[in-house]
Structure formats: C-alpha cells, structure tokens
Amino acid sequence: MITNKIIQNFLHIVDQMRVNDIAGFLLRNDIILEGLRFNRSSTLYELVRQRISLKKPTSTCIGLHDLARVLYLQGEFEGWDYPYYKVVRTILFGISDPYIHEPDQSPDWQIAVAIGLLLMEQPGLNITEQVPIYARQDAVLSAIRRLQGQGYQFHANDGHVTWVSGELERACQIMDAAVSAYGGWPLIRRIFERLYPYLERGRYVIIRHLAMAVREDKPLEIPWGYLLNLAAKHLKPAVPEMQSEERFESLLELSKDIVATLDLEPYSGVEVAMVSPTRLIEALQDAVVGDACFSFEQLRPIDLFVMLETLFKAVDQAEMKRELGWTVADALVLAKIIFGPDTRPCHSFTFRKIRESTNLSNAVIKAMLDQFTHDPTQLNTEFFKPNDIIHCNLNFRPLVAGQNQNRLLIAPSISALGFYIALTDAIRSYDTHIDEKVGTAAEQLVSNLYIQHGLQPVVAPGFYEVSGERYECDIVLETNEYIFFLEVKKKILTRASFSGDVLEILTDLKSMFESQIQSGRHELYLRQNEVLYFSDGTKLEFHGRRVVRISVSLLDWGTLQDPLNTGSFLQAFMQTNFGVMSDQGTSAAVKKINAVNIALNKLRTLEFQLATFHHAGRPWLFDSLFVSIPWLMFLLDRCHDASAFEAKWRSFHAIRKPARNPYFQIL
Template sequence: MLQADDIEKLRDLFDESVAEYPIADQTQANEALASYLIQTQPSDRLFDILVTVENTGSSKRLIIDLANHFFLSQVIEGSGRYIAEVLSNLAAYIPGQALSNGHKIESRPVRQGEHEPQYIPAYILPLDCKEVWKEALMIARASTILGRFPYSNARIQAVAAAATRMQQRGYLFTIDCGTFQMQPTEIEKIVADIRKSLRPLGCFNTMTNIMHLARKTYEYKYDQILFGQRYAPGLGERPPTTPIGLLFNIAVKLPIRGRGHGLKQNKAAWTNAIALGRDFVAMLDLEAYTHFAFLNIDASQLEAKLREVAHYDHCFALRQWHFSFTPEFLETFFSLDFDSDMKQQLGWGISDALRLINVLNEQVTPDPTIIQIKKLSTAGIDQKLIRSMLPYLAYTECEANRNYRSPFDTTGENVIFKPAIISNDRNLLIFPSASLIGPAFFEAIFSALKSISTPQVISRLRGDGTERLTRHVFKKHRFLPVLENAKYNLGPNDNGECDLVFEDDENIVLVECKAKALTRGAMTGAQGDALLDFAGGLFASQAQALRHERILRTCGEINFLDKRRLEFRNRRITRLAVTLVDHGTLQNNWILNSVYQALLSAQVSCPPDYAKRKQVSDFNANLRMFREETQQLLAKGHNIRAHALNVASTSVAQLDIILNGARDLDDVRGRLTPRMTYSTFNILLEFSSIYKMRDHTQS
C-alpha cells in the first residue's frame, strides 16, 4: 500500500534526477539513451540496476501507484502529470516476474524439449537506493520526451475527471496516498444535496426513475436486474457508472409524493442528482473500468480489495432475488413450526405473511407499486390482520434510512429490513421493484421472530433453515444427496462434517451451507468487515470442503462415523458454498480465484480491543488449515490451479436459477464452475452471458 513517505522520497528523487541529468528536448533524450544502445537496451539496464528477486517489499505495483497518485494530484495541486508520465514509462519497462535464477525472462518461442522455466515474483530496490533511482528516472524521462509509453489508466483518468467536476461545484477534498479524501461533513453535505435535488420528484417517482435507469443500464433477466462491473473495450476510457444503490438509499428517505413544479423542472432536478451522485461515487474509486483490475492480488492488498468490492455493491447494486421464489424460501426456511407462537404474541404468523405475498404476486412489478391498504382486504386479508403486520413490514413515510447520511454509515441503511413504506395517512403502501421485496420480507419476518425467541432458537434456525432450504432447492430440480450431515473422525487433523454430498459415476459435489449474512459494515466500507464476512462465509466453507477433498484424493475414501463410505474413484470434485442470502461480489467464483494465491500466505492481526477478535482468530485458523491441506495436495502432485477452478459459491436463490433445467451432475458442475469469465462478478450475469454465448455459437 502506498505510503506518504514513498511519495515524498520519489518527489525528491525526481528533482535530483532532473538536476543531475538535464533533458530538455528529443535531441537530448536520444543522447541520454544512446550510451545504452551500444551494448544493451534501456530496458535491460533498468532490469540490471533496479530489479531483484529478493523480497524488498516493493514491486512494479509501487511505481504504478505512485504514477496514479501524481496524476490525481494534478486536480488539486495543478502539478504532477509530468511525473505521472515518467513513472508510467518506467513501469512499462519493469516486469512483474523474473526467472528463478534472477535473470530477465526472454521473449522468444519455447524450444522443443525445453523444460518450462520457473517464474517467481520480481521486486524493485527501495527508494533509498538514490543513485539507482536517479538513473532509472533519467531513462524514463528520456522515454517520456520521446513519447514511448504515454500515461494510460482508464480508471484513474475517470476518477480525476470526476474530481475536477466536483471541485468546480465547490466541494472540498484533499489527496492522500493516491486517493481523494473528504471530511465526513463534506460527504454528508453531498448526500444532502442529492436528496435536495430529488425531493421535488418524491420517493415514488424517484424510485421509478431509478429502476428504469437500472434496467436500461444492465440486463434484466430471471425477474431481477443483473448488476455487475462494466468495461470499456480493451484499455479504452469510459465515463463513470451511475450509482444505483446510493440513489436508491437516498430516494427511500423522501416523502412518497413530490412537490415538483413541472416536467421540465423535475427533469432538471433528476439530471442534477444523477450527475452529482455519479461524480461523487467515482471519486471513491470503486469501479474496475478494465478486466485487469483483479489480477495479481497479493496478501497485502487482500483486505483493501475485498472492502472495495463490497462497498462497490452497496453503491452500485441492490439486494434481490426472483419474487416467485419468496413463498417457498420463507415456508421452507421457517417451516410452520413458529406459526402459532407468532400469531399468539404478534397477531400474525408465517402463514399470514405467505397469504400477503401471494396477493402481492398479482400486483407488484419491476417498477415500484402503490397499493391501497383497503384493497388488500378485498383480496381476502382481514384489515385487523394487516394492521398488526404493518409495524413489522413497513416503514412510515420518510422513516426508511432516516439516518442514512453517507455511503460510509454502518447503521444508516435499514430499508433492506422491511419490504414496504406506508403513507403518513396510513392508507397507502409503496413497494419497490418486485425483485427487492423477497429479501426484505425474509429480514422482516426473521426480525419479528427474533423478538419472541431465544438466541439459541434463532441460532439453530439459521443453520438448520439454510441446510433445509439448500436441500429443498436441489430436490426441486431432481438432485438427491447421498450424504447429509455426515461426520468423520480419521485422526487429529482428519475430522469434519459434510453438509451435503452429491455423486454420480463422474462427479462428486461437496456442498457446505452457511447462514452468515453480509454485514452492513462490509456494505459501507468499514475496515476489516468485508474480509471477515468473506472469511466466515465463502472461505470457511471452502476450507472445510478442501479437507474433504484432500482426504478423498490422498486416502481414496472417507469413512464416516455412521459406517457409510464415500469413495474417490478418480472422479471430478466440485466444492460448493451455499449462502442463505446473496453476498454480492464477495462470493463470486472469480474473486476467490483472484485472491487464492494471496490466501496461501495471508495472516490477519488486530488490536487487543477489536470487537471482532474471535472472528479474526477463526479466520487465521481456517487460513492455517487451508495452507496445510493445499501443501498436502501439492505434495501428492495435484495442480494448485485446479483448486481455484473447481470451487463455486451461490446464494440459495441463485442456486435455484442455476439448477433449473440441469440434466445431470456433469451439467451442474459446468454451470457452477465455468472455465471462462466476463469479469462482471455477478454470478447470474456470468451464467446468463456464458449460456447466451453457447447458444449463439451452436445456432
């Protein structure tokens, strides 16, 4: 991670290089490089003096980060672009890998019979090596004047352009270690200004506009909007994307009906809000812009990268599932065991919620819907029953997200916990897009049940309900497990439990179920929370399943305590983690693929008074198990890349869509672990895009 000390050192080195090696024009630039062209090339000289295979803690990434910092500093300081150009040229010469003997990797065809060379990470000498760095900067300055490698970073250029527009609007910010920084009060002012712009439209019209814009921007399929990362072709530039999630979280704070002065004024208000929200979130630098953003993530970047993608989901996406799945989700997860207790203590139960959902199924659409409460009674739901449910299912007008003042608030967002907003006169209910209602109904019912149950009952429900729902989805699509909750104990380090196992002649699918939800801290960028949610959800499941796989591959079978046996028989193994609700980008297969190598060397530390210290300890224990299991598999000659490619993670709602129409386990494996990606980091968008491509090639 870029440090302030690195920036100051580089700035001083640059000034010293300019003073010691003056280069004013192309003639002097050619003269400066001429001496290197007699026996070698500038790139060879830079490799010889700057690159090492010893771990100095600095790599090509430092040069790129410095270049980005100085490019952004142009917005505030009016200088820095030239240094950014020079560093861009320098980075173009520096490799990310070297041969294991420390030599430069040659660019040539592989000779017949030649063993594949071993590549290892390449590092650079620290900035304290002044003479080396002054010469390196001289070579890069000469290359810059000759126009060899102009600065090109679509992401940073978009961030800088957005910051320039925000500066022109009068908002205040600074730059620190390559990122723009705003005071919390300034961020709250921006969110308040967006809300002020949207107020003439009101909550209903604003949400309608947001949903129209979302469906125009992203694919709408499986009765939901398939949000995901978007890219310009190649390394091309593109404007920032509109932050749908942020705008939605602001819209629900508004009065249901606006007080606009006409269509023209309302359109201008909407345009202003969109532009301000887009530029503000662009400055947070959460979008990827190119397909290469998630390559080569090391352990030092792990926490920051996971925090970034979770915060991206909060600002740009919405939590959804297909509304038609809601009744079976709720009935299967909760069952009707709690129905009588809820009716006795709350006045309504699970069965009543299911009746209401069936009525709504005929009325809600992809756009927000306003429903008169009295019309629900004509549909067969008693008015008294409705009134008893509303405190748990609906926020009063302007109460949803009342404390949401910033996309960094960890407690401000609460709209996800209730599916509706009720008007102040208590006569109208507003429901957002149908795809948002299901998850909110689940949260509302779960919260109501928690209010009358013990923590032990709720904890048991989370685990049992998630496994029950996962089993239901597989059974619905004609797949029955051969093992459920099967425990084994083959020694001190060879014990565990398989939640669900599916098999056929060619495949073994190991399924681990996790009820852990994504915390609001992770959604809003709280340091450490995204990492721990990733650790407790996807990674914990994968570490457990990896032990199952290692025993199968090394011992040939697992003998369970109930005398049953699972044999390997050289079959393909797929490890699937199923979460109760969607974890967004954090649970995408290719995120795990991108950070797989980093996890093999990562260890997490925290202050003694950290509130989530136990979660950190559990994560480190799983990291140790992950490394040990991987090392044993490597010792048996198993390819490490196969582990990253044979893993999958979905929510139960996503799994319901992916399994639909699957012929057999081989088809299931292909759907869960495709060998290609569009880098959208949305599980369903990837699934849709890949099958659309396959249908096109077969037609």
C-alpha cells in the first residue's frame, strides 16, 4: 500500500536531488559516469536495480508501477509544479523488476533518484509524453472535477483521491432523492429498455469495456447495479411529469460520476491480465465491488428449472409439506408460471391468474407467495452508497407485492435467482443440512449436463489410491485434445464480499483454492504416472494432452470467474502471503487468514511440483479456470456432441475478450 509517508519521502528525495550536482553526487558515491551508456541496457539501470529492487515481493515492498500511478494521480489533483511520476516512469523504462523497497532517506534511494533524474534528460528515454498511459486516473480525475464544480470536496490520502468526510453521503442523498422522485418502477423499465441489446439467451451479458491499446478512449461505464438497487428501494407508481428523458440522463450522469470516484475500473486488458501482488487486495476489491455497482447477479429461468428438478432430490418432500405447506414440486409449478415465455421486466401477476394456471390449491399458492414475495417497504431500505451491498435484499425473493394483491417481478433473470435463494432459505428454516444436500446433488447435475450434451464423463465421481491414500475426483472429462478435472463446490460469494470486505473475499475464495489443490493433485499424479487407475476399473491415460483444472461454483461469482481475471489473480496469489489486517485483528479473523494462507501454501507447493512438467511456465490464463454451474449451462447450450464441445472449448481457450464478464467469453 502506498501511504502518505511513502509519497512524502519520495518527493523529499527528488527535491533534494533536483538542486544537487548529480554528477558530483554520484562521483562521491563511486559512480563514474564517463563511458556509461545512456540507453535501456545502461549500466545505470543495473545500479538502480541493485539498490532498490527486490526479486520477490515482501510484506513491506511496493510496486514501481503503483508508485508512478499514485504520483501521477495526486500530482494532477493537487497541481504539483513538478512531474514527480516521470522520475519513476524513467526508472521503469529500464528495470523489469517491479518490486522495490519503500522510499527512505538512505543513500541507495538517493542514488536511484539521482540516476532517474539524470536519465530523464537523455533523448528518447522519456516516453511519458507520447501516449496517455494513465487513462484510468484521468477518468477518475475528470469525474472528480465535475463533482467539484457542483460544490463537492475531495482530498488526497494514502495514494487515493477520496471524498472529504460526509461529502459522499451528501452526493448519495441527492442521488437517492432523485431516484425517489423519478420512481422506482419507471426507472427499472428504463434500465431494462437500455439493457435490451445485451439480452442473450435469457440473461443480460453486460460488457465492461477494456481498451486494448493505450490510445483508445473508454467512456465511463453506467453503474446499472447501483441504479437498480436504488430503484428497488423506491418502488412506487409512475408520476408522468417526473419521467422525462432529461431527468433519466441526469440520473445516469450523476451515478456514473459518483461511482467513478471509487476508482473501480481498470482501463486496459494489460492491467487485468497482469495483476501485481502489491495491488492484489485492491484489484480483488475492484472486481467484486465493481460487479455490484456495474452489474447484478442473475440466473436464467431455464437454468432455475433444471436446478429445481435436480438439486433438491434429497429433500424429504413429506417433511417439507408438513413444515411449509408446499413442496419443491409445487415451487417448480409456480416457477414455470411466473417465468413463462411471455414474462418481461416489471411483469405483474394476479392471484387469480396464477390460480387459473395450475391445479394447486389456494392454500398452497398463498403459502408459497408469502415466502416468495417482498414487502416493497422493506426492500433495500438501508442501501445508500454504491458499495452498500451488504444492505441489499433484492435477490432474496423473486416477487414484489403490488396494488390490489398483484405480484410483480423486477426482471426474469434477477427474479429467478431470488426464487432459488428464497426456496433454499425456506427449506433451511427447518433443515440445517440443505446446503450439504445441494452440494452433493450439484456434482451429479454437472455430470448430467455433459451427458445430455454428448460428452460422457470418464468418472463422476472417481476414486483412486496413491501410496495408500484414497483420493476423489468429482468429474473427469476427456476429448482428443483435453483432459478436464472438475471440482464442484457449493460456496457462494457473500454480500460482505460484494461490499469489499477483504477478509470475506479471501475466505470465500478459499473454496476455489481448495478445489484447485484437489484438481492439481490429480494432474500431478497423472503426469507422473502417465495414467490414473480408478477403483471401478476405469483408467485415464495422459497421452500428452492439455490438462485443464476447473473449479465449479454453484452460482455466479462475476468478474472473479472471467478467465483473464482468474488466471491473473492466481498468479498474484502464488506470490502473496497474507498477514492479519490491523483493523480486523480478532481471533476469528486470525483463524480465517491462517486458513487462507494454509490453502495457498499447499497450492504453491503443488505448483512447484508441477513446474517440472511446464518448462515454459504453466499457462494460468488458460489452464486454471473458475466457473459456475449457470455458466456451464450457457456454454453447453450450443454443444450437441463431444466434437462440438471440443470445438467450442478450443475457440474459448484461444481467445480472451477484455469484457470483465465470463459469459461474454463464450457468446
């Protein structure tokens, strides 16, 4: 983390050296300039590297790229009279090691800065004027300046430009009041009218653009999730004079600027694909909070139907009938009514219409509707700021009570997720083992999906022994080119994680690390022995095929499951060990962090063992994936046999689209 102290130390060193006789200073430190080359391979760069660079990141190191970005942002915001960031950029021009000791008043840092200043004067070395390399920071600053023009105040602190205390709340109050005046239902209709072009096979595939070249312009993204959660908080009928196009556009502009100040959006594919360990925590927060602001969780109704039919087979239906007054089969009937082919955003249902569409009794229908319907006065009542996701309950139920006993849904793909969550919550109220039952059934669901699309698993599950120890593979698939090890986990991404709680993000991700350990162990034994013999007599032969390890979650985890991000984060995790954060130093936090570190250490050990088989380095961006069951359903929509699946996977494997959306990768 770049702190105010680090920034001030660096500025002080630069200011000292700027008024110094640099050649004389270097000579006094036994550095003779005569005969040295002033180019990218210059001995001067090696001298800098020797003094401030680290080969591996430590708990106290910082990144050179991070320091340059921070100096640019704060310098532009505060109007510094000297471009301090250019000193760092010049050093970066010839140093590939990105990790450095914190700047201090030591001779090492004085020498490094002196050399940087000297090199800045050499023609051709100062590249910072040629291209807009800080598009992300420029976008944040532009939003801040527009808000400053409206009277809001900001200040620089620890490498960020943030709102002065109380100012974000003031802006959010104005935004909240504007949405309330516009009306929640009219705003929801407008939102989904705008999103209609992104509707693909039953879900909205919202693209968060990334520039692939530094010269590309990238507009501010519209924070659809933030707007939708505010609209759900203020559900009320339309007041026609309040719904002008001008008012709608002003809502979009204010929401974009408010969220832009949170600095959540990377502006290039390179930034996403190459996350530095020094920025890993911030990058994780950017990903999950960004998802909550710019998008929303979804589940296609057709996928809901499949999940209802398969995940709850272990539920005792007679007991459920006694406890709740209805069964999973009854819920499936209701789901197929409210998520019919004609259902659209803001769709309404009457009790009579539901009753006429089924043979279920009035009592059963009423009991289910009570479970599946929001009281609109209790929807997102404490949601206020863009990252207040922990206070959102929109996804907890699929329907909203309307006038005259009508029921309304927000949008099919949003409400289908609410239906699934409400159903599991209802069962959990009397059956505390429902999550384990669903987790076990999820493995069978994934296996069945592949069978239905012409790809018979090698095993599902399969057991084998190594040195007297017994291991389990959830699902193994093979094609001519690939071997897939799939490990299915029931863990979902919590609302605390979506709000940016670092400890909760890491704790949630531990299930993914554990599944990668399991599948990595299978890969290691397969590569070592060229064959795996399963206890049922089945064998899996390697034949030099590409091995893909897939962690499968029950529901979507958003950007964390975009393959560009998954591979990049895993690479950074391999170089990171987490200590207990000072503001979360409770015994519970210690246990959670220790559990994360233990899992990461196991994964690192495994990767070290596998490294002997990957002479060019393991291709993390392609061979370690984190996906969801709904994503697999979406992928398999267009695969009708094994050859179609392999062709689809080959295409997916070869291309990574910069969109921050795992579904966009397989369109």
